[in-house]
Amino acid sequence: MPELPEIETVKLQLQKVLVGQKLLSVSDEKYKSLKYKSVKEIRREGKVFLINFGPNLDLGFHFKMTGQLVYGGLPTKHTRAIFEFTKGTLYFNDMRKFGWVKINPEFTKTLGEDALDISTHKFLKLLKELRKPIKIAIMDQKIIAGVGNIYANDALWESAVNPRTPVNQLSINQLTNLLKKIKLVLREGIKYGGTSLSDYVDAFGKNGSYQDHIRVYKKHGEKCKRCKSIIKRIVLGGRGTYYCPKCQI
DNA sequence: TGGAATGTTCGGCT
């Protein structure tokens, strides 16, 4: 469950059911130090999901491409870790095995400020000297944390900026507006419970519905919702990139 | 069959 809105959706759901519960059993020895401890807090840092069991004791999950964190039900063919709490069981499923589950992951220390929280001032300061394409910059987790391919494509379409434009060629106004649009599409993603195009399901195994509101991601060959030109696909930084060649200059 | 897939990291080249 890849990007910020999907992790945030799971976070909001599990906050309601997991806080206060005691961890009774774990599927792997490496998590045994958490046994019989209670969940103090659930939080999200960028695309990382964290369960806190006390001072400096977090269980962190990264879903990478196909991870799922499902509360209740039964294990599946792709279940990689199981955490049994007093009132229910949490399954970490990951078909492609790129994801990870770690105690106190160091990875979170490398993350930039959260995409939903970063100020315009800080965003401009971090970006304005860069010469790399704007899409690469906003997906760089060390710069801002949480934006992945779907929402990066859609935010760039919303702000009418070409994904390939070098950051230092964008005006202050364009960058300011882009940050607004990044936050807008992320909030919309959360509102719709995330994007379920392939593997993502929420903490109760249900699909999100942002896929019904996507602007350009994977829409190549279709008409732009703004100007009716045909959406184009290119590859940028090794990732599929979708944009309107007419209104995203 | 080949290519692509919501993420991240690493090595190598310019």
Place this chain on the structure above:
DNA sequence: AAGCCGAACATTCC
């Protein structure tokens, strides 16, 4: 230094 590219991770789907 900064940026770019391809490969790697493992698996499925079209």
